[in-house]
Amino acid sequence: MSSAFSNGKYAIVGAGLMGRLLAVALAKRGARVKLFEKGAADAANSAARVAAAMLAPLAESAITEDNVVRMGVHSLPRWKQIIDELAKPVFFQQDGTLILWHRQDASDAERFASHLERNCDRNPSLSKPMHLDSQSLAEIEPGVAERFTQGLYLPNEGQLDNRQLLEALLVELTLMKVPCHWNQATDPEQLRSQENGFDWVIDCRGLGAKGSWNQPDKASKDLRGVRGEVIRLHAPEVKLRRPTRLIHPRYPIYIAPKEDDVYVVGATEIESEDLSPMSLRSAMELLSAVYTVHSGFAEARILEMATQCRPTLKDNLPEISVEEKPNHASLMMINGLYRHGFMISPAILDCALELLSSGSSPTAIDLGLQVSIAATSHQEFSACAS
Incomplete structure (x- = not known):
């Protein structure tokens, strides 16, 4: 997968859990990444900071959909892989x-x-x-x-320390010399112009993206x-x-x-x-x-x-939305992780990397993650049924 990213230039807006995971993953694959965040590096205002970070797909199956449970099952072993590759230790437990x-x-x-x-x-x-x-x-x-x-x-269920993880991902970004623009509110749409030179702009702002998701042509999203x-x-x-x-x-x-x-x-x-x-x-x-x-x-x-x-969408399910626009960087929006952010984020990460690499995601189809793609004609279609 590395060769698909080695010459790519990516802007990520939002440095909460999903933004940091994607920035680290892309940088490790040789991509040129810039990270933009309206808050400080400590993620004090991130939803990921106020969480128990339990990785409990069976327990959550009592109140959520089957596809979210499948994402949680997929994510458990991936969390161990992700944490083992970080320079700074993160508390991780899988004792049920x-x-x-x-x-x-x-x-x-x-x-x-x-x-x-x-x-x-x-x-x-x-x-x-x-x-x-x-x-x-x-x-x-x-x-x-x-x-x-x-x-x-x-x-087999588990948990991790969310604040240790956010800090460890920040350390990783520093070690890989990823330019991070803290305390800088940024509109992803403005980064898409050709003069900025990005191939992809990835919107991970959570609730900060309400204006982008709650547009008249996306009324059903209701972030x-x-x-x-x-x-x-x-x-x-x-x-x-x-x-x-x-x-x-x-x-x-x-x-x-x-x-x-x-x-x-x-x-x-x-x-x-x-x-x-x-x-x-x-x-x-x-x-x-x-x-x-x-x-x-x-x-x-x-x-x-x-x-x-x-951040929660109308159906309480996560979604990845991709938009192509002539003479502009491609836009990916990731949102709606709701109360399951830590439980499912590695699954979302893997699907996003596949989409960025090849334009499709077999993993998203297998897990039932909703992926919507807007063609240049502005007609949307669903790539993966939820």
Whole structure:
């Protein structure tokens, strides 16, 4: 694939997760890359910074489409490859996901388990959930054995440290001497003119691209933000070994243990682009729920309460859009990763690289990723059915 990129010149607008992954991947393949970002190098305003970065296709299969699950399955081994090639270490774990519930929520848990098993029957690449009794639960996750007598274990699922990854990708860009234009708001359309000399302009701006996606001829796209809230805790008395999810009818939560006794806790998903601080209700519900999982959280220190909006298209599914225009650089827009950014981004990356290399993507067809291509006549067609 390297020869297809060695003489290419690429502009990438947006240096969140997808923008950094693409910039590093293209530079490693010999491309000449420039990266433009309206914010600072620390990605402080990126949706990728406020995330638990769980890689859990089976767990997510309860609430998302089959094609997103396939993207997640594809991405798990790719994450290990990507991280192993970085100069700076990134915490990566693939020890499965633990599902817990309190006695009063047993019926919800039973429905959840049945749903996952049906999904495994449809997708043989998923590992079936394992039902845990009190003894097997104590062996897998002794820290919760006092409060729970049963659970579900989802093998092979994983997680990574999102902030370490963003920093490691930045280090990689520096080592490869990729020109990065920080604190510079850039319109991708302006970069497409011949005088700039780019072969491709790639728009990875997330919600910053609303003006490009929500045009009259793209009314069905409806790019919007979906608010998420997370709390970061330092809890040395809690020793959870893997991401843990609590089934609850009102506030299901996830707890993702990172290095140095740091835990990322979240659950909320609100149809709003409000970026104000976390509400008292959300904080109380999250903290109350996490305490019911492990009493050691009572002495945890709150490091951060953060909010961010995830870029989401109308169908809650990701999409790659390609536009060709005479005497202009080709434009690729990548968006709509929603709440699954870390889970599926390597799959999106691989599809984008195939499209940039050859104009088609067998991987996108296999995974069911929507790719729309606008011809010079401005007539659009779908290259890959979702």
